[in-house]
Amino acid sequence: MLPPFYQNCFQRQLKKAEYLTLQIRVFLLQAHKQVSIESLPTVMPYPIAFESRRRAIQRFFKLPTLNIEKLWFPLIKYILRTLFNKQKYLIIAIDRTQWRDRNIFFICLIWQQRALPLYWQILPKKGCSNIGEKKKLIQPIFRLINKYKFVLIGEREFGSVKLAKWLSEKNVRFVLRIQKGRYIESG
Structure with a gap:
């Protein structure tokens, strides 16, 4: 999914849960090729309601560490x-x-x-x-x-x-x- 030096960098900068969430997002982008913020919740493997998945994605992309x-x-x-x-x-x-x-x-x-x-x-x-x-x-x-x-x-x-x-x-x-x-x- 990601080259080792990307993984090392991201693991240093992000909390464990944030890093795992990023890995899932990258995997979904690679698997589905064209994914928008609005369609991403439909393909996410989280066992929560659609609207909760959508809000989780929005919160993730607003993290201060994602700069x-x-x-x-x-x-x-x-x-x-x-x-x-x-x-x-x-x-x-x-x-x-x-x-x-x-x-x-x-x-x-x-x-x-x-x-x-x-x-x-x-x-x-x-x-x-x-x-x-x-x-x-x-x-x-x-x-x-x-x-x-x-x-x-x-x-x-x-x-x-x-x-x-x-x-x-x-x-x-x-x-x-x-x-x-x-x-x-x-x-």
Whole structure:
């Protein structure tokens, strides 16, 4: 179901009951391929009423221990430590997409023509983000990959002078696409 290093990490971070619940959720996702929060209670092997199963799932996904920095970052650190050389540059991509009435920001490691998610945030609004939101998205990555050399690449939305200045102050190498008709002049 899960690779051993995932299991080790999850067992360290979660209580025994939480870990077993997570294993059941992962198994159900693997067995049923497409499962939504609303259909998951119908396939859960718990001997309780449907509504109780639904509420149990909701409570589980709201656990404070189920957050990116506590569960995902240790896995990413393990992957970086075992697969990447600290002397070579990592390519880190930042992007935003809109899903319904929310923005989803994400930062990924580009590796072997794939994007490995490192960090993401969901903002409860539509449209572009401001410089504060962009900084808030990027800062956790500095802690995650601080022992590695990296280049941050971003689409036009991230091609702002303010962001470029902030990244320069942080000594981050970056490539940001700018809108057609805009020019950058060195002074």
